[in-house]
Amino acid sequence: MDIIRGLIPSILMIVSPILITAAGGMICERSGVVNIALEGLMGIGAFTAAAAHVLLESSFPGSVWFALFLGACTGTLMSLIHAYAAVSLNADQTISGTGINLLASGLTIFFSQILFNADRTRPYKMGMLPGFGGIYPTALVALAVILIVWFILYKLPFGLHLRSCGEHPHAAASVGINVRRMRYIAVAASGFLAGLAGGCLVLTQTIQYTSTTINGAGFIALAAVSFGRWRPAGITGSSLLFGSAVAFAIYVVNIPALRNLFPSEFFSLLPYVITLLALVVFSGKNYAPAADGKPYEQGSS
Numbered sequence: 001m002d003i004i005r006g007l008i009p010s011i012l013m014i015v016s017p018i019l020i021t022a023a024g025g026m027i028c029e030r031s032g033v034v035n036i037a038l039e040g041l042m043g044i045g046a047f048t049a050a051a052a053h054v055l056l057e058s059s060f061p062g063s064v065w066f067a068l069f070l071g072a073c074t075g076t077l078m079s080l081i082h083a084y085a086a087v088s089l090n091a092d093q094t095i096s097g098t099g100i101n102l103l104a105s106g107l108t109i110f111f112s113q114i115l116f117n118a119d120r121t122r123p124y125k126m127g128m129l130p131g132f133g134g135i136y137p138t139a140l141v142a143l144a145v146i147l148i149v150w151f152i153l154y155k156l157p158f159g160l161h162l163r164s165c166g167e168h169p170h171a172a173a174s175v176g177i178n179v180r181r182m183r184y185i186a187v188a189a190s191g192f193l194a195g196l197a198g199g200c201l202v203l204t205q206t207i208q209y210t211s212t213t214i215n216g217a218g219f220i221a222l223a224a225v226s227f228g229r230w231r232p233a234g235i236t237g238s239s240l241l242f243g244s245a246v247a248f249a250i251y252v253v254n255i256p257a258l259r260n261l262f263p264s265e266f267f268s269l270l271p272y273v274i275t276l277l278a279l280v281v282f283s284g285k286n287y288a289p290a291a292d293g294k295p296y297e298q299g300s301s
Contacts (some may be wrong), residue, residue, distance in 0.1 A: 007247055009134035013204050015243030017042070017197040021221035022228065022235040023149045023191030029230060030153065032166040032179075032184030032291040036097035037082050038194050038216025040104030044078050045071035045195025046202040047108040050209035051119045059125055063269040064128050067201040075195015076188050078104060083187035087180050090295035107213060120210040130202040138200040145193065150232040162186060166289030169296045179296050194218065216272065220246075223275045229287040241278065245271040 027029050028035040049071035078100060085096040109119050116122045128135050153159035162182050164172040169179045200210050201217060214219035220242050227241075228234030249270040 001218070007212075007244075007251060009130065009136070010246040010251070011240075011244050012139040013136050014246045015239050016136070016138040016204075017201040018075075018217055018221045018224060019142045019236060019239040020145050020197035020200065020245050021194045021218060022224040022239050023145050023232070024190035024197075025222055025225040026228070026230055026235055027149060027153070027193075028161070028186045028190035029225060029292050030166045030168060030289055031162050031183045032289060032294065033083075033086050033187055034093040034097065034293040035079075035082065035187065035190050036094060036219075036222060037079070037100035037104075038190070038222050039214055039216070040097075040101035041075045041191050041194035042198035042218045043101075043108055043214045044104045044267065045075040045198030046213050047111065047121065047198075047209045048074040048195070049186055049199030050124065050202045050213075051111070051115055053127070053206075054122050054124045055202065056114075057126070064203055067203065068196060072192045072196035075191040075193075075198065077191070079187050079191020079194070080184075082191075083184045086295070087183045087187070090297065093295075097276050103204070105211065108209065112209070121258070122207045123208040127207060128200075136204045138204055141200065145196075146232055146236055163289070165293050165296075169291050172280065173298065180298075183296070194221075196292075201273030220271065220275055223279055226288070227275075227278055230289065231292055242271060242275055245274040 025035055025038050049067040052067040052070045053063050056066065060066065081103075082093075084097050085091040086093045110116060110159075112120055117136055128138065130134055151262050153163065161172065161177045162185075165182045165186075166175065172182075173179050197217075198214065202213055206213055221239070224235050224238040224242055226271045227238040228236070249267045252267050252270075
């Protein structure tokens with residue numbers, strides 16, 4: 001019990017970026033656009049947040065929160081490329097998302113070379129400080145995000161309009177809903193949240209941005225959306241599951257009996273194996289929005 005209690009701050013620290021990103025991915029897919037670029041959007045947000053914090057921490061007391069805001073903004077801007085390709089050009093959404101992932105990886109290294117003459121940012125003196133019980137404020141940010149997303153999707157007319165665009169866009173258009181605009185907003189929102197999550201990750205789990213900082217968190221968040229059946233409560237539970245698996249994989253290395261029994265690489269694989277097994281075991285009925293991943297062509301039926 002003491003071990004579990006001691007792991008709670010670490011679990012919440014790891015779960016928070018995954019949940020924030022998954023919330024953005026859910027919004028995007030609820031509108032009918034698949035966004036596998038979450039990994040790259042997290043990366044560009046993490047780089048921006050880390051670089052901004054490094055450059056401003058000595059002169060600006062609120063640099064951590066300003067860095068998070070900048071990370072969210074760059075994630076939004078990068079996501080608009082995906083929105084333009086997927087919504088305006090009706091391009092293949094998987095290929096577009098893959099392109100964003102590759103572009104983000106190259107851009108972060110490129111700008112790191114320009115700003116810091118290295119393939120990573122300079123380490124900052126101090127990241128985000130934990131609060132009561134060793135729990136980082138990012139846990140509260142994640143909780144606020146999922147509650148706001150739930151309220152918007154299920155309690156406001158805007159959310160009904162957005163969900164209708166992912167289920168039957170032509171029916172939505174027939175009652176005056178601008179499907180393309182709704183999808184642009186959804187993709188931009190997913191970029192904002194993924195960028196924010198990248199900043200949360202880099203400012204709590206490490207002291208600088210490197211090319212391996214995100215390390216698959218965006219893809220885990222994407223899996224959480226599917227495993228959570230595109231619902232706020234579901235993605236919260238799946239994010240907790242996957243995040244706990246990551247935290248356990250880190251902690252278990254400190255157990256001598258297990259460390260001597262298996263190599264450290266085995267434990268590094270655990271979160272991804274658990275993610276895959278969960279998706280396989282609980283796969284069955286398709287709960288995805290009916291028009292998810294399907295380009296919308298105005299005037300067709």
